[in-house]
Amino acid sequence: MMSVVQECAFAFHYSAKRLEAFFDELQDDEDVKEAMDRKTKLKSLCETRWISRSDALTTFKTAFPVVVHTLEHLVTQHDDKAAIYLSSILRFDFIVGLVACEHILRLVVHLSFFLQDPKCDMLSAIEECRIVLTQLNDARNDQQVWDALFEESVSLADQFDVEPTMPRRAGRQQNRANIPAVTPSEYWRKVLFYVFIDHLVQQLEDRLLGAEQRFQAFFLLPSKIQGLTNEKVLSIFDTFKTDVVGNVETFRAEVERWKVKWQMHAVVPSSIVEVLDNTNSTLYPSISAILMVLLTMPVATATVERSFSVLKRVKTYLSSTINQERLSSLALLHIHRDVPIEIDAILNDFAAAKSRKWKFF
Incomplete structure (x- = not known):
């Protein structure tokens, strides 16, 4: 489905004739034109940025009637590739995949934006990731969510006389999912909706919520310090023993003073940067070093x-x-x-470096 969307976007983008035909059809459809929000062409996918995939699928689904009418017009103009694209998108497996994937990616697009923020740290990323995981799991377990998506797919397919279908089952099938299902809705829910959500959940858990020992250091933050037990203190020491000062008893005593310090404050900082700014490296050398390591952990590239x-x-x-x-x-x-750059200081340095023996002015 995504490959077809990419090929259609390229076909319209690199052909002035197709782009003009798409623009003319868009001008005649006021509903789609208003829903496109001043967009006049399709967006292509990006292999590395999932934000662009969500935006591209949303644009393609919104402009789907215009795309179909444009390709039908191009077919009458003897455009052979337009006929291939038209037959590819007027299939129920394409339509249901477009609607389902667009909805799922819309749930993670804000997390993708957040992970690209230069000020994003690991703790904030993990908290936002848990929110997205909760949304994905709720959508997976809520039958009404899938029923609404399937109904939307059927409504979109009915506009172009595309019947809701599913691949026939065979006794032995190795090239596609041969899952038993009675209705097309049940089949596409198991084969597409569940699989895509489970894949995203698994990737988010492996990449951001993995059970790594270094994440235990987040309990040193004042907002999480209530959950700092003796076992977690030992785990933090074993993980960061090359960065801490002294032995385990010295580190344990420093942690106890750290707890007492923040118990005396009514308002505590929430981010790692704020905590590090309020940490005296002389009084808390080990904790200061651990916070610096946490702050420099790359969340994304x-x-x-x-x-x-x-x-x-x-x-x-x-x-x-x-x-x-x-x-x-x-x-x-x-x-x-x-x-900020001081222009006067730069001009003075440049003039001093390029000074002449003879002054003409």
Whole structure:
């Protein structure tokens, strides 16, 4: 289904004739035009960013009637590829997959946005991940959610005379899911809806909620310190024993002073950055080191990917012969553009470095 959406988006994007036909059909359909929210073309998928997948599927589902009418018009204009795309999307397995996957990805799109935030830390990511997991599990266990999605798929298919179907079962089937089901709704719920949700839940648990010992250090935060037991203190010491100062008894005593410190505060900081700013590294050297490790744990690779994207914007075709030193300097200026720059100090340094013996002015 996603491959078909990608191919259709490319077909309309790289052909002026198809794009013009799509725009004309969109102008004639006021309902779809209003639902598209000023969008005039389909969006392509991205292999690495799931945010773009959700947006692309939402746009394609919203513009589905316009896409069908446009392809039908292009078929009359002897466009052979349009006929292939039309036969691919006018299938019930495509329609039900589009509706179900768009709904599921819409539940995780806000988590994807949050994970790409430069200020996101591991603790906040884990808390938001638990919220998304709860939503996914609730949607999986709620029969009404699937019934509404299947009804939407049937309604969309009825507009183009597509019957709700399911693949026939065979005695021995190795190339597709041969799950016993009485109705198409039961079949697609087991084969598509459950499988996709279980896959996302498993990936989120493995990547963010894995039972790793380093996550036990989050109980050192004042908002979580009530759950810090002796067993967890030993686990934290064993995990960060190369970063702490002294032996286990010294670390245990430091943790006890840490508990008393935050029990005396009515309002405690919630984020790791705020806790680290209020931590004296001289009084609490081990806890300060552990908090710094927690703060530098990479939640996602969005920051590194932004650096790669900078090169595409800085080193263009017109500046292909730029040397390495200048390229690195321009990339740093572009990446850290939020850092204030004193223009007068730069001009003074430049003038001092390029001073002439003869003063002409």
